[in-house]
Amino acid sequence: xxxxxxxxxxxxxxxxxxxxxxxxxxxxxxxxxxxxxxxxxxxxxxxxxxxxxxxxxxxxxxxxxxxxxxxxxxxxxxxxxxxxxxxxxxxxxxxxxxxxxxxxxxxxxxxxxxxxxxxxxxxxxxxxxxxxxxxxxxxxxxxxxxxxxxxxxxxxxxxxxxxxxxxxxxxxxxxxxxxxxxxxxxxxxxxxxxxxxxxxxxxxxxxxxxxxxxxxxxxxxxxxxxxxxxxxxxxxxxxxxxxxxxxxxxxxxxxxxxxxxxxxxxxxxxxxxxxx
Amino acid sequence: xxxxxxxxxxxxxxxxxxxxxxxxxxxxxxxxxxxxxxxxxxxxxxxxxxxxxxxxxxxxxxxxxxxxxxxxxxxxxxxxxxxxxxxxxxxxxxxxxxxxxxxxxxxxxxxxxxxxxxxxxxxxxxxxxxxxxxxxxxxxxxxxxxxxxxxxxxxxxxxxxxxxxxxxxxxxxxxxxxxxxxxxxxxxxxxxxxxxxxxxxxxxxxxxxxxxxxxxxxxxxxxxxxxxxxxxxxxxxxxxxxxxxxxxxxxxxxxxxxxxxxxxxxxxxxxxxxxxxxxxxxxxxxxxxxxxxxxxxxxxxxxxxxxxxxxxxxxxxxxxxxxxxxxxxxxxxxxxxxxxxxxxxxxxxxxxxxxxxxxxxxxxxxxxxxxxxxxxxxxxxxxxxxxxxxxxxxxxxxxxxxxxxxxxxxxxxxxxxxxxxxxxxxxxxxxxxxxxxxxxxxxxxxxxxxxxxxxxxxxxxxxxxxxxxxxxxxxxxxxxxxxxxxxxxxxxxxxxxxxxxxxxxxxxxxxxxxxxxxxxxxxxxxxxxxxxxxxx
Numbered sequence: 001x002x003x004x005x006x007x008x009x010x011x012x013x014x015x016x017x018x019x020x021x022x023x024x025x026x027x028x029x030x031x032x033x034x035x036x037x038x039x040x041x042x043x044x045x046x047x048x049x050x051x052x053x054x055x056x057x058x059x060x061x062x063x064x065x066x067x068x069x070x071x072x073x074x075x076x077x078x079x080x081x082x083x084x085x086x087x088x089x090x091x092x093x094x095x096x097x098x099x100x101x102x103x104x105x106x107x108x109x110x111x112x113x114x115x116x117x118x119x120x121x122x123x124x125x126x127x128x129x130x131x132x133x134x135x136x137x138x139x140x141x142x143x144x145x146x147x148x149x150x151x152x153x154x155x156x157x158x159x160x161x162x163x164x165x166x167x168x169x170x171x172x173x174x175x176x177x178x179x180x181x182x183x184x185x186x187x188x189x190x191x192x193x194x195x196x197x198x199x200x201x202x203x204x205x206x207x208x209x210x211x212x213x214x215x216x217x218x219x220x221x222x223x224x225x226x227x228x229x230x231x232x233x234x235x236x237x238x239x240x241x242x243x244x245x246x247x248x249x250x251x252x253x254x255x256x257x258x259x260x261x262x263x264x265x266x267x268x269x270x271x272x273x274x275x276x
Numbered sequence: 277x278x279x280x281x282x283x284x285x286x287x288x289x290x291x292x293x294x295x296x297x298x299x300x301x302x303x304x305x306x307x308x309x310x311x312x313x314x315x316x317x318x319x320x321x322x323x324x325x326x327x328x329x330x331x332x333x334x335x336x337x338x339x340x341x342x343x344x345x346x347x348x349x350x351x352x353x354x355x356x357x358x359x360x361x362x363x364x365x366x367x368x369x370x371x372x373x374x375x376x377x378x379x380x381x382x383x384x385x386x387x388x389x390x391x392x393x394x395x396x397x398x399x400x401x402x403x404x405x406x407x408x409x410x411x412x413x414x415x416x417x418x419x420x421x422x423x424x425x426x427x428x429x430x431x432x433x434x435x436x437x438x439x440x441x442x443x444x445x446x447x448x449x450x451x452x453x454x455x456x457x458x459x460x461x462x463x464x465x466x467x468x469x470x471x472x473x474x475x476x477x478x479x480x481x482x483x484x485x486x487x488x489x490x491x492x493x494x495x496x497x498x499x500x501x502x503x504x505x506x507x508x509x510x511x512x513x514x515x516x517x518x519x520x521x522x523x524x525x526x527x528x529x530x531x532x533x534x535x536x537x538x539x540x541x542x543x544x545x546x547x548x549x550x551x552x553x554x555x556x557x558x559x560x561x562x563x564x565x566x567x568x569x570x571x572x573x574x575x576x577x578x579x580x581x582x583x584x585x586x587x588x589x590x591x592x593x594x595x596x597x598x599x600x601x602x603x604x605x606x607x608x609x610x611x612x613x614x615x616x617x618x619x620x621x622x623x624x625x626x627x628x629x630x631x632x633x634x635x636x637x638x639x640x641x642x643x644x645x646x647x648x649x650x651x652x653x654x655x656x657x658x659x660x661x662x663x664x665x666x667x668x669x670x671x672x673x674x675x676x677x678x679x680x681x682x683x684x685x686x687x688x689x690x691x692x693x694x695x696x697x698x699x700x701x702x703x704x705x706x707x708x709x710x711x712x713x714x715x716x717x718x719x720x721x722x723x724x725x726x727x728x729x730x731x732x733x734x735x736x737x738x739x740x741x742x743x744x745x746x747x748x749x750x751x752x753x754x755x756x757x758x759x760x761x762x763x764x765x766x767x768x769x770x771x772x773x774x775x776x777x778x779x780x781x782x783x784x785x786x787x788x789x790x791x792x793x794x795x796x797x798x799x800x801x802x803x804x805x806x807x808x809x810x811x812x
Binding site: 039062134221239 | 516517520537539540543596657664666667668674681682684685686
């Protein structure tokens, strides 16, 4: 049975993929369906959902279209989640490979740095970084990656430690390849699968962290974010609960989708590896 | 005593109250104030320094005005809008060089020592003039305070100082603290700053960080039979949404300073047992202002400033952001001020086409992307409404081709960015009008203010005519001539737009119906609450 068919047989993986597909579609279609600024004032303030079909999900306290904000918010959430996870994975894989392959002093230094980052709660680190540098999309990505790269680094190092003793590595040494070339061209690609398995968790965590930062007012104020929408809705929670509930549900579904799809991928690849 | 104990008696009293309220609904009570009881109030901030003579701000007054009293308090019906407190009468000489205060007899400090004119002299010369945020300007020419007897204080000024200004400054700036406690050591480090000693109807009880402040009845208070309450508890509820639920759950009696979000008022006004009160803040008007950095060449152009003024829909701001609990502004003096306000100023109707035409005229033509130029916009973080107005202003500017980038900061960072580093193009600020333009309003437009003074002109605006007008008004002794000068001041500010006044708002209180005698003066939330009581 091919991995793809095995993947398709898992209902939770399918559900996750479906959610993610919808999400990506939303993010890609946002500028087409809602051209112009999603923060523009589109109608009367605090219009409840399903009242006016030109504003199907209603409007917020300033009269901005909640549906348009939701679509554009999906872009921010996904962009930040994917970018932060990519940065964390890249940094983690490089640090882990270097540490594992070089060993000795380099390994010690790099791993102690990793320890240092791991002892600080990653959300606090992100909070401190954003409030010091000032909120903007790039800063938020870096802030989240700052707390997320240690996991991949440790996994990569562990993998590299076992791979570097294999015969093909010894072979590469014998033919006189440069150590860095061996590390990154021979070892890293083989160490990567378990590191990538972490990606779904990291993406999910990154999306949540971004939402939490925006909720606390540390997101980029010039972009729509779901966390920011929830925070704004909180002031009118009793009179217009939909303003917090709609982006909240979107956030839950996104994280769930990323996680389920990621689990599905891991399951299928894990079975394949154990079979081989 | 760190926790509140519930005695049998208070339980009985409480259940009796409950019985009475169910048995006799809707019967008007003969207003004989009931004595006793504990008033629980929501507090949203925890000021470290509680000395109102040093920090004259509403956050401090909210708690310490019950402990430390001023010479006079604002009043709805008193002469010149004042009611006597520690001073019984006040009078200025025609040359503006001296002002005489007759003080109340038989007043005692909370530690039992008698209150005398020496305390007033000490507070004025050692604290209000050199240390107080607002007193520094108002009392800058105060030379000496003579004390011919224990109950007379004569303020001597080096330069003529309008008595109208001194009078208008009394409610906020004249907190008297005890000389015998403050005369030793450094005033800023005195422990009484955190546990104030005063003459007021309540004594400082205790403070538990993050939990509550407790004030207890001063049994030696000079007011006959006052105060009625035994205790006031300020329950710290930093989360704005929790004040409404605490009121509904009958955990607190009162949430002042709009602790209940405006959007919740409609709902909460229908909750039985609660009342929404819009009175009692007339003397505490906040102004929603767009601060402008005139160092930006585009913003130094009057046409651009006029265009921005025309682009702002003030009615939308009042209706949507303040939900009607505000008024549109015409200039730097709020409409509800009885002495100085004039409507006879240039106004800027909401007119996007005109704004666009003005910008075209000024030479800032839209680029291919529809944008003329970009700005940095810093909304002050103190109120939900200032932030929301920032969001709105960004949209309003987009409609006239100005691309505004929002920058959100926390309070210290905002103050540093705007008032010290001048790292802004437009900022949204909430200055307070304090009954006289010379106290905290002229400073917003006058030039020559050193960097780093918060809530002052840090936008680099310089207008020699306006500066001369402000200087002349500050020396004019005749009340009506002085008032006329401030009317001229409003005209010039509205014409030249050193800043743009958008709206004026005050706060809303929500209280249980049993709380009586609230909102009975224009600064009620920050007055002494001696006559406040809990009805049966």
